[in-house]
């Protein structure tokens with residue numbers, strides 16, 4: 001079961017500047033955990049010390065926010081897409 | 094449903110009918126829609142990358158009143174993307190420069206200038222005179238401030254945000270859908286996401302995202318269109334891809350949820366962690382001139398350049414060891430705790446986060462921050478180097 005995880009520009013410096021990675025995962029949580037295992041530098045930016053996803057990071061499976069589904073247990077179909085959407089502030093005043 | 098009530102509509106003059114004829118020919122806009130645009134009052138927060146296309150296209154479209162909020166002055170490095178300002182405007186307040194350009198484009202638009210920062214103290218007073226707000230700010234405290242003020246006043250917040258090659262756009266309108274806090278209950282910790290001044294931005298990106306915002310503004314004013322309420326549009330200019338995600342209202346949102354706990358504006362600097370907490374000791378700094386003196390005196394120092402490779406290609410810092418910010422904690426054993434370490438980045442902001450990360454990781458040596466970064470070195474010590 002392979003899924004594609006999209007990494008936003010803000011987090012790419014912590015993931016070898018990759019824009020997307022293909023990972024083995026059946027749920028949204030497994031996909032993010034696999035990313036954090038592959039790129040330890042990104043870990044602190046994704047998880048709270050307690051292990052929950054940080055609140056400025058949203059995770060979507062397809063077009064659905066996992067907050068509106070089963071959270072980190074939200075299933076991802078084989079070949080599905082998972083997208084990390086962090087808050088970005090820029091407007092460049 | 095338009096945001097503009099019937100009783101505010103006034104007739105169009107023959108000149109206006111000529112000027113806006115391409116709108117009037119669209120059945121979706123028509124005379125009614127153009128009258129609504131004329132009666133509308135839109136506040137643009139920020140007259141920068143996003144605010145520039147917003148102001149120009151909304152003025153061209155005949156939005157009757159445009160409020161523009163900005164405390165900044167035009168700098169040369171703005172002109173790569175902030176197309177409302179010109180080379181001759183460098184040094185002028187952005188609101189004045191934008192006002193002149195809007196008036197030249199369309200003298201029928203009433204421009205209200207607020208040459209000030211938007212704050213918790215003035216926000217409600219400024220926003221209450223407007224039908225909606227388009228948010229083109231560049232920092233988290235103002236994002237939350239604009240969101241909260243819009244929810245408290247019951248008006249839409251047309252949102253756009255950019256970083257490097259990526260943009261986000263949505264309409265946060267708590268009466269019909271989620272607000273910004275529903276999506277992002279809390280901002281990232283300071284320093285995680287670099288600003289455009291540090292991270293860079295493709296100049297056309299705010300042109301595209303700002304125009305998406307402008308389209309949403311016009312649609313909300315005219316009424317009857319499918320807006321981005323409840324949808325988040327992601328745009329990647331480098332890969333030229335749009336993606337659309339569903340957004341839902343968070344029933345537990347402290348601002349617009351079922352049982353709100355926020356009933357007034359708060360201290361947004363504090364909310365975003367930008368005020369030092371008591372237990373956090375200040376980071377020691379060294380000025381470029383003082384660093385030069387210490388180096389000239391032959392003092393042993395470790396210089397640590399935390400910038401990325403493409404940044405070092407703009408200006409190299411002689412004699413510095415390179416450890417990018419993201420690898421700092423992992424590579425701390427490469428530092429010698431018995432020797433003072435001076436951290437440098439472009440403007441001396443990200444380097445503070447490198448120092449804090451090492452402090453948290455228990456690094457025992459002395460850590461100093463080069464004040465104002467490599468740009469200060471170019472300004473005060475080696476003036477043959479460019480500032481970027």
Ligand SMILES: [Zn+2]
Nearest residue numbers: 272275346349
């Ligand atoms: Zn909300």
